Amino acid sequence: MTAPLPDSTSSAAASAAGATTVAIDLGDRRYDILIGSGLFDDASTWSGLPRAAVALIVTNDTVAPLYLERLKRQLAPHYKQVESVVLPDGEQHKNWASLDRVIDHLLAGAADRKTVLYALGGGVIGDLTGFAAAIYMRGVPFVQVPTTLLAQVDSSVGGKTAINHPRGKNMVGAFYQPVRVVADLDTLDTLPDRELSAGLAEIIKYGPIADEAFLAWIEANLDALLARDKSALAHAVKRSCEIKAWVVGQDERESGLRAILNFGHTFGHAIETGLGYGEWLHGEGVACGMVLASELSARLGLMPPAFVDRMTRVIERAGLPVVAPRMPIERWLDLMRVDKKNEGGEIRFVVIESLGKAGLRGAPDALVAEVIEAHTEPGQR
Amino acid sequence: MTAPLPDSTSSAAASAAGATTVAIDLGDRRYDILIGSGLFDDASTWSGLPRAAVALIVTNDTVAPLYLERLKRQLAPHYKQVESVVLPDGEQHKNWASLDRVIDHLLAGAADRKTVLYALGGGVIGDLTGFAAAIYMRGVPFVQVPTTLLAQVDSSVGGKTAINHPRGKNMVGAFYQPVRVVADLDTLDTLPDRELSAGLAEIIKYGPIADEAFLAWIEANLDALLARDKSALAHAVKRSCEIKAWVVGQDERESGLRAILNFGHTFGHAIETGLGYGEWLHGEGVACGMVLASELSARLGLMPPAFVDRMTRVIERAGLPVVAPRMPIERWLDLMRVDKKNEGGEIRFVVIESLGKAGLRGAPDALVAEVIEAHTEPGQR
Structure with a gap:
């Protein structure tokens, strides 16, 4: 570590x-x-x-x-x-x-x-x-x-x-x-545009969890990435692999640190599974999940509200969803309870503790419900 | 090694x-x-x-x-x-x-x-x-x-x-x-008698492949083992585990040495699969397979014919089969060709090179057929 x-x-x-x-x-x-x-x-x-x-x-x-x-x-x-x-x-x-x-x-x-x-x-x-x-x-x-x-x-x-x-x-x-x-x-x-964007979701992820400078680089080079500029893509892929290798190398069996790679994934998997595999792409679930996990980080007092706006903006610019589909809160919680990160029945979320640093936290169901509600499409309860 | x-x-x-x-x-x-x-x-x-x-x-x-x-x-x-x-x-x-x-x-x-x-x-x-x-x-x-x-x-x-x-x-x-x-x-x-004997097959195996003295100990204590004497069983289980651990510790991924643990298994698996799972117990297939593999070792000039007799006698005393069921030779060869030890289509057999030392060898199909025929129950071709 x-x-x-x-x-x-x-x-x-x-x-x-x-x-x-x-x-x-x-x-x-x-x-x-x-x-x-x-x-x-x-x-x-x-x-x-x-x-x-x-x-x-x-x-x-x-x-x-x-x-x-x-x-x-x-x-x-x-x-x-x-x-x-x-x-x-x-x-x-x-x-x-x-x-x-x-x-x-x-x-x-x-x-x-x-x-x-x-x-x-x-x-x-x-x-x-x-x-x-x-x-x-x-x-x-x-x-x-x-x-x-x-x-x-x-x-x-x-x-x-x-x-x-x-x-x-x-x-x-x-x-x-x-x-x-x-x-x-x-x-x-x-690659279809939609899948290019889905890949960008995982690339964006590496900024907030491990490398603030990389997040800034992505924001500055997002247009080139969307235009499939090979030089920009090469750097994005290389840097993402380097960061992931650095995390994995220190925790190959996912006992602790490695879990930070799942930033956005707890919420994201619930969306994917809840709607049925294939409805949303994995990267789309992660993208929207990162908005929710950023919101949770803010509501836990770890990050300022402006961080949620920053993440939402870069995710949206990448052509990715920032609004969650409507599902009953119990369905959300049930889906998240089978997550592999959990222990003893408590849902554990990857949150941002400071820019470039992530950690694992539990959260009260009521707070999780507020987080989801704040970023869910309007519709009937 | x-x-x-x-x-x-x-x-x-x-x-x-x-x-x-x-x-x-x-x-x-x-x-x-x-x-x-x-x-x-x-x-x-x-x-x-x-x-x-x-x-x-x-x-x-x-x-x-x-x-x-x-x-x-x-x-x-x-x-x-x-x-x-x-x-x-x-x-x-x-x-x-x-x-x-x-x-x-x-x-x-x-x-x-x-x-x-x-x-x-x-x-x-x-x-x-x-x-x-x-x-x-x-x-x-x-x-x-x-x-x-x-x-x-x-x-x-x-x-x-x-x-x-x-x-x-x-x-x-x-x-x-x-x-x-x-x-x-x-x-x-x-444990039913038949399953006790099946377990003895694997114990007997450790003698010829790794420890001549253990083979002699088994021959001397076979009656006590069959009578389920706890002290004899404790030594047999302990020594078998020690020998296996020694082999595995030097070759955990079965790249070479570890394959010697499969003495009798190539022929034995063919019997088990050929007759359908459940017809012969695994240990019974291995027992009969050891007779065949001993015969092959002798016909390859590695061991004297008396070794085949010695193995046949101890296996038979343990209540295990020493005669193979009749199957067409092509069926035998097909079944043995899917063995995991094989490479590039050649069947590789574990043979005894000297008492307490095993190795891997290929063998011509005709020789394998002779080996099988020499220990197969009489019946129609």
């Missing part, structure tokens, strides 16, 4: 091809995040990975037409067989049935315990493929190839893999590290 | 109550195996475990009538709620449906990320409960309470958890360590 957050240049090195590498070093599980343009078609991106007879690419039916054949071509020189499983797109498919399709494909073919899995897609594909890699024959290597901004900043670091359960998001999973992450910024060119 | 196997007294300490403790120290995941009589009703057995609001005991409908209420009484002082899930008994229930019952019970109740799971039963319950603990909210603590001899010597060490898949045994799982193992030898009093 004592190591200071390194600044944005010290832990990254520019490669000859213009790509940036963030090295994640968690004991014996060291791996690189490659960030840049043109990575997909650069042969060096795919070299030096664990050798195996079979590679299996897991992707979805939105990403497959765009990138599956390109990735297969790149991997062909490295494996006897390059296979693929194409799942339906969407958070509602991050479930046991999809996982079983991957496992069954592995077992039906020639896959052995050295088979390398490639997660080609967004966070759903990354989480599910990572979990499949974690449990198939008790663990095979996997490579993350995130094609959404959210996945590039959120799923690339931390080793969290999971599937959803009808009773809650990410309730079944494992901590399991990839052997490499390839974040090709060119894949963001095909 | 260089640390010698410690002898049988150096790593165990007798406690005041007459129980023996084997300390398993795998980096940051240190835990104790308690071995002895009367452990169940000794309050100190259950003290000093991770604190939580909820404990969940997972057991089966054979063990529950014998021990569930006793365990609940012992745990009651330590938790607000002590819950239980009683699964149907049998290897055929070591599947996703049973796992989902456990996960669903946890999510439906007040279980949080500190909830402690207790595996009360044999290897099936231990493997399944351990895997549930590994993946529920990405990992909660669990305690093994093995009630079969097989589970006491085999599941207590090594952190292997898994469920079966229709295409193969233990194909989905994780490496995950318990926080304590309680091996009360009194629970063996209620």
